[in-house]
Amino acid sequence: MPTTRNNVKVFALMGIFIISAILMSGCTDEIDNKDVNDTLPEDLPGEIEHTEDVPEHHWGYEGEGGPENWAELGYPECSGYEQSPVDIPAGTLLHNADITFNYNPSELTIVNNGHSIKVEYDEGSSIEVENNTFQLLQLHFHSLSENTIMGEHSDMEMHLVHQSNESEYAVIGVMIESGPENNAYAPVWEHIPVEMGDVQTIRGTNVNAVDMLPENLTYYRFDGSFTTPPCTEGVKWFLMSTPVELSTEQIHAFKEIYSNNFRPVQPLNAREFY
Numbered sequence: 189m190p191t192t193r194n195n196v197k198v199f200a201l202m203g204i205f206i207i208s209a210i211l212m213s214g215c216t217d218e219i220d221n222k223d224v225n226d227t228l229p230e231d232l233p234g235e236i237e238h239t240e241d242v243p244e245h246h247w248g249y250e251g252e253g254g255p256e257n258w259a260e261l262g263y264p265e266c267s268g269y270e271q272s273p274v275d276i277p278a279g280t281l282l283h284n285a286d287i288t289f290n291y292n293p294s295e296l297t298i299v300n301n302g303h304s305i306k307v308e309y310d311e312g313s314s315i316e317v318e319n320n321t322f323q324l325l326q327l328h329f330h331s332l333s334e335n336t337i338m339g340e341h342s343d344m345e346m347h348l349v350h351q352s353n354e355s356e357y358a359v360i361g362v363m364i365e366s367g368p369e370n371n372a373y374a375p376v377w378e379h380i381p382v383e384m385g386d387v388q389t390i391r392g393t394n395v396n397a398v399d400m401l402p403e404n405l406t407y408y409r410f411d412g413s414f415t416t417p418p419c420t421e422g423v424k425w426f427l428m429s430t431p432v433e434l435s436t437e438q439i440h441a442f443k444e445i446y447s448n449n450f451r452p453v454q455p456l457n458a459r460e461f462y
């Protein structure tokens with residue numbers, strides 16, 4: 189019957205259409221994921237909603253993708269008035285060590301994402317400060333340090349990125365300088381992926397962020413932004429005044445992979461220290 193034949197044709201066409209749609213959506217997903225990952229700021233959690241206006245340009249730390257071009261590359265907030273990092277001027281008052289750290293060990297989940305080495309932290313670790321609770325999402329490293337103290341860089345800087353239930357961000361910065369070998373960092377350092385790649389969980393290896401903090405927990409408190417595109421502002425910064433020490437070998441091992449993943453300091457403008 190003609191109708192049946194037509195139906196068969198229609199079904200066949202629909203089949204082809206559905207298969208193409210699945211194939212195409214598969215491809216788009218791949219492209220979307222790649223673009224989203226490439227533009228995911230170091231300081232944001234591992235997941236970000238897919239958006240249609242993900243910029244195509246690749247940012248980095250030198251050349252055309254360098255920090256001075258981030259705003260033009262599609263991240264306008266990078267030219268904002270409360271950007272990070274900053275220089276802590278001489279005479280800045282230290283804040284009391286009043287952060288409560290409720291950090292627990294986490295299984296080591298680590299990635300070299302092309303901009304830094306990032307450790308994604310298991311749920312259940314948080315800080316309490318300024319009458320709010322912020323969950324620890326991830327920590328990652330920069331070399332040289334991004335913030336500077338009286339114009340001086342440290343060898344490296346660790347950023348511990350937290351988020352509150354109201355989606356406010358709090359970043360604790362820890363300066364890293366050379367000294368004796370630091371065993372608290374060993375689990376991370378033993379598994380640093382030299383090449384950019386996928387997130388991997390190292391079963392049976394734990395990391396404990398509380399051991400990675402300096403002994404003295406006084407800090408400089410200021411407002412700023414993520415230091416990577418899209419440079420989102422409204423981030424509460426807690427920069428530890430005392431560095432932690434890693435051996436020159438440990439620092440060198442990181443610099444072999446990333447020796448220039450720091451954004452230059454940004455103007456303080458009207459900002460004050462708390």
Ligand SMILES: [Zn+2]
Pocket residue numbers: 230231328329330347415
């Ligand atoms: Zn950072």
